[in-house]
Amino acid sequence: MTEKIVRTRFAPSPTGPLHIGGVRSALFSWLLARHHGGKFVLRIEDTDQKRFVEGSIDLITDALSWLGIDYDEGPGKDGGYGPYIQSERLPLYQKWAQWLLDNDKAYRCFCTSERLEQVNKEKEARKEPPGYDRFCRNLSKDEIEKNLAEGKPHVIRLKAPLEGQTIGHDLIRGEVIFDNHTIQDAVLLKSDGYPTYHLAHVIDDHFMEISHVTRANEWLPSLPLHLLLWEAFGWEKPLYAHLPVLLNPNGKGKLSKRHSGFSEDGKKVLVLAKEFKDAGYLPEAVVNFLCNIGWNFGDEREIFDIQEAIERFDIGAVNPANSAFPIEKLDWINGIYMREKLSANELAKRLRPILEEAGLEVNVDRLLKITPLVQTRLKVLTDVVAMAGFFFHETFTPPTVEMLIPKKLDKDGTRKLLEASHKHYLAIAEPEFLTPALMNIGTTLVSDLGLNNSQVFGVLRVAVTGQSISTPTFETMEILGKSESLKRIQIAIDLLK
Template sequence: MTEVRTRFAPSPTGYMHIGNLRTALYAYLIAKKNNGKFILRIEDTDQERYVEGAIDVIYNTLKLVGLQHDEGPDIGGPYGPYVQSQRREIYSQYAKKLIDIGGAYYCFCSKERLDALRQECERKGIPFKYDGHCRNISREEAEERIKRGEQYVIRQKIPATGTTSFHDEVFGTITVSNDSLDDNILIKSDGMPTYNFANVVDDHLMKITHVVRGSEYLSSTPKYNLLYKAFGWEIPTYIHLPLIMKPHGGKLSKREGDASFEDFYNKGYLKEAIINYIALLGWSPGTDEEIFTLEELKQRFSIEGLSKSPAVFDINKLRWMNGEYIRSMSLEEFNELAMPYYKKAIKRQDIDYMKLSRLLQTRTEVLGEIPDNIDFIEELPDYDVNMYANKKMRTDLNNSLEYLKKAYEALQGVDKWDDEHIHEALFKLIAELGVKNGQVLWPVRTAVSGKQFTPGGAIELSSLLGKEETLRRIKIGIEKLSNV
């Protein structure tokens, strides 16, 4: 049985886009589900768009999320080099071979001629297509012109008649008329190959059995198949993935600045949650299950579960899933992950961070939001006194002032400062006053936090802040209310 071999072949043109990472994930899962090999290849033929450091981003991202490649530029393998710019001679040899067998030709058209042709197509309202001007130049004439130093490209010679069909595992059989295809460039004037040529040569030489890529390449696949057929090579299994769309339309695009994996990771989304969510953007397990580890995905993933319909990237669903992962952790694990975010917001040395983590873990969906949710611990914000008025809690500025004064007195008498004794003191006061719980607890919570939304209630926050700081903040609240 032939070994399953998949590849992830990103261009080093920036950050790891969500769509790129999904392609890598699916290619990895298909290989691992079938005990095959997952190959990393860097497609850097577009030197104008090359971004310094982008290759390191690719390595670091794959390593971080656990998509370990079996062959690649950094670890080698039997079919290297795995960087396209280092394979120029290989492409040149195969391009010349393709010319010899009649599948390609030299083209000497100037930029000016092509621009004029493009303008003519625009004037007629038709898509640009090369007119085959150099298609019938003899081999002898072409070689003579090359010797004279004329610039040239090598173009694919598409059959003028007939059709080309191919089968895709997601989209089914697709047939196109050959006369709709362009004689696209295979080797540019600088000697570098285009993606259209390099990916076919590399996939063949690297023995790739399953080609996983975005559906935007469906329209180019007939050209690739004609190259395979011209060389007499076996055509791989095609798996084109549906687009990932924004909630309000338009596809996610790295060029348009849509969020990358790194963006989400730096905001405090967990790598496990991101991978889990991306796995579901175009694939379904056939059940209502949504939470999968990478190991579980290796077992459950199937090509049959892929959809041809565009997937919608829903940030709220990712938030929810991230929250599920956070809640499934042990308290100790959450505390360790949250600590860098605590340190951003809190400089005080007297905070019980495990206590803070107990308050935050069930209320946190994204780690990066922790500093804004706990900044009041370090310093009481200058809040609006009208926050004390809350219809649901049945508080207004007058009764808040009255109950805050009494809470101050009650808390002054607490000897052992912990949740249990603070609770005992405040609920004893509530019983004596004969009022609703919120009429005392809301003013206290507002006074100690200065915020409408907090990771805990009056009792937990008071316990966390300590007796001296709690009483100081309640006193500030009393002063604010007294001055209204």
């Protein structure tokens, strides 16, 4: 077992955009494979025709690639174990379902969904747990032949043992014991000829030689069923690891797609991988953030790059407890990446497409100048538009009068301040129109006028940028240049007349 190559897989259903919980599962699976120098496989589980959503596969692969979670085998990337889309493997499932039938491990069930509903209703009335009553389990050969001859639709069900126990081993929580009588005669092959997840994953994981099955915790209750299946086939079982579930930020209920776009305490709850991208988070920050949920790097470090995570990752050390989604930590981590892990040039590269998407024409030289100014101020990339978008506007949008007048100063006082500023700045020679000199004049104005820094610098900021939150005043003026800065100060003066 130890010398066996580690092969893990991420097996999403193409039912829509990739969810952040799915990303987490994929990430841990990927980390496990990379840690052992093994292979990571992407398999598409599209056995439910009704839930298939066109374009989902691209959405899934796009999200994984944005995050840097690369797969060695998968759709369009054959590694000798394909096809990697379950709907293309139907004959295989049917063949092995037949094998189970032939070996008395499964049986045909002709019950209609109406009857199944009826059975459950009756059970509920008797306060019994719901479940199939095994009506078809002991059908005689003649009855089966008769039903078949009549062309009655049917499914194939597992013949689960009625007594005894099934013991599972989970890498994260150890031994898990189930009484066999609680295990259902689950449907393995549906009447449309498609397998259910139960059958499909066992067959695929066997033939794809998956060594570790990592999946979300909601699968733990069906683990015994899967174990029974492995035993029925007589195949060597993979190791299982059930990852803890991501709960909503308030800890109530699992984080689900239903909550996409919903807000909680006035904060939007992001749940789709794409939403994180659109919101301006860096992929490396998202990955780092996700690593810290349920797993601990050690050394009391929370910031680390993906290579370091691969080196240390240990699936057995994953915390078995579910966790509330600590979304507020993402802002912090994202900030660290933007100001400490990225150089100004790299940050500028990421900022450019965002400004362009906002409809701004980006002058690269100017962008390079303002990037250092916004670097410590951005929470997410998209903040740059509001904070520094004015640098790229064709026309200047002047502030309102209210924005211009600071606390403890009236209209006249503000205008006088601006007039004095205009006079001083006009006197500076063009080549000296640089931050230190501008700052100097600023402080001179403060003492001359008997005001404080905040008032003087604040008024200038608003006058020059047209907004009250912006890049620092004097650096901004330097970038804007002498004539543009003076022009804007004059506009403000006129506004106050």
